[in-house]
Amino acid sequence: VADVLGATPLVVAALLKSESIRPKTIYDRYGITTINTETFEEAIAGKQLPIVYAKSGGYFAHINPDYLKKVREQNKLSLGELSREAGVSKKSLQDYEHGKGAEIENILRLQEALGDLVLNTINIFQFKVESHPEKPQDSVSKRLEQLGFKTTAVHHAAFRMISRHKDDILLTGLKKEARPKKAHDIHSSAETLGQHDMFVLNHSKAKTVQGVPVVEREELENVITSRELLKLLRELTHHS
Template sequence: MQGLLITNVIKILDKAGYVVTDLAETKPRCFDVVARKGETVLFLKVLYNIDSFKPEMAREMKIIAKTLKASPMVVGERYKMDYLDRGVVYTRYGIPVINTATFYDMIVEGEMPLIYSAPGGYYVRLDNEKIKRARESLGISAGELAKMLGVSRRTVMLYEEGVDTNVENAIKLEEILGECVVKEIDVLNFVSDEEVEEAENVRYGEKESEIISQLQYIGVDVIPVKHAPFDVISKPDEAPVLTGIKQVREIEKRVDLMGRISRIISTMAAYIVERKVKVQNDSVVIVMKDELSCVSNPKDFYNLLEEKRDNQAE
């Protein structure tokens, strides 16, 4: 079921002109699809039942998205014993969740959803300036509008200050004022930087820990990643680098996945190895661990990657 859903999501992205890659070959993963169109970069988790979305996956999605200037999102169809509704944004651990139909409306038709789900029902975000302007143009006082809506004057004042309301009240409000006063929900900028938690500690083997220590010693920030084809995101001053450090047999497969992601999001990628490997990928720089001993600062590290990338391309 999930495979079919991922296929449908990719078809929608293709139709909208996105360049896309999926990570069907790797597990575990906190995202299944990476897509880009212009400056918009999407990291998508696709699940038939969104109840299987775990808090550690959400945390990591938010960290990756913030670091790589991308938008994290979950696309699904069900939760508990019910279906997700079209045009409604749900939330799981701070990540926006929508169904495939809503995803189509947003990506292909350019129509952002207007409704979000929260405890107690469905709600909308009101355009407080439009409400006040429309009320005044009709010559209606806040008290009169309150009577028409069947709410208190204080509630009307709250609407004009930007407080959200349920869908039923919003419909009444628009019928009385004669215009749309509901704001679109910007799913692409749903997660604020303030909501992003610190990366959780990841246990690495001795060899991987040595590589991380070397990177940190030369001043490179290292963000650990557990559920992705890359193991850390290295952050020299210039730009983030998708970085593989696990010394495993499947390096070739991981390098291929890293290369596909780096091409989509136009980000440098590197794999640091202890021994020479017979792996070649124009999008992933292969770095010997010993080469890090010749690097003294983050700028030198980035220059090393650029130089090796250029040499690999020749």
């Protein structure tokens, strides 16, 4: 869904595998960035982006490589000298000056040796997630594909598929009948996105359900272009 929307998926939670999620720290859950409520609220408000990330082996952060080299040279220390003074391997120091993440323990040792460090924040809104979208195999999806939409199947949501054509996004419900509760959830999602929604049914007397346009399968087959479909949805909503 995030891939179709051009958005960044986030999980906001208090616990991860029974462990409390630390503030200003990001975790990974099935490839999706996971943070706690405090971190999310600070990031949304533009106050503070997280600095630390958790992965196998502990907690890490990125030292600003240019600043690290600058402070090291200001202290007139070679990599070898800093390695001995801080108790951090020379190879690790070279990695840090090339932007590799550092263990929090090593960051504290370097901070004590140099007196000053700058840590880079992590922009959680720019993460790209590897996407393997599942294509729906039903006739509605195939028809939307013919009209130029890129469609993706959706599970555990009110709508069964999400489709995109240029800047237009369409949330589609597929049921034998358009239930008001499900229609309300679809319409609420579409309104939040400022986008389109529809139910596709075999037959229906109602033109809309809870604000969601209802298109019969035969009507959809008769639509020629994506523009014509969006026009039909607007007309159904207007005449409801």
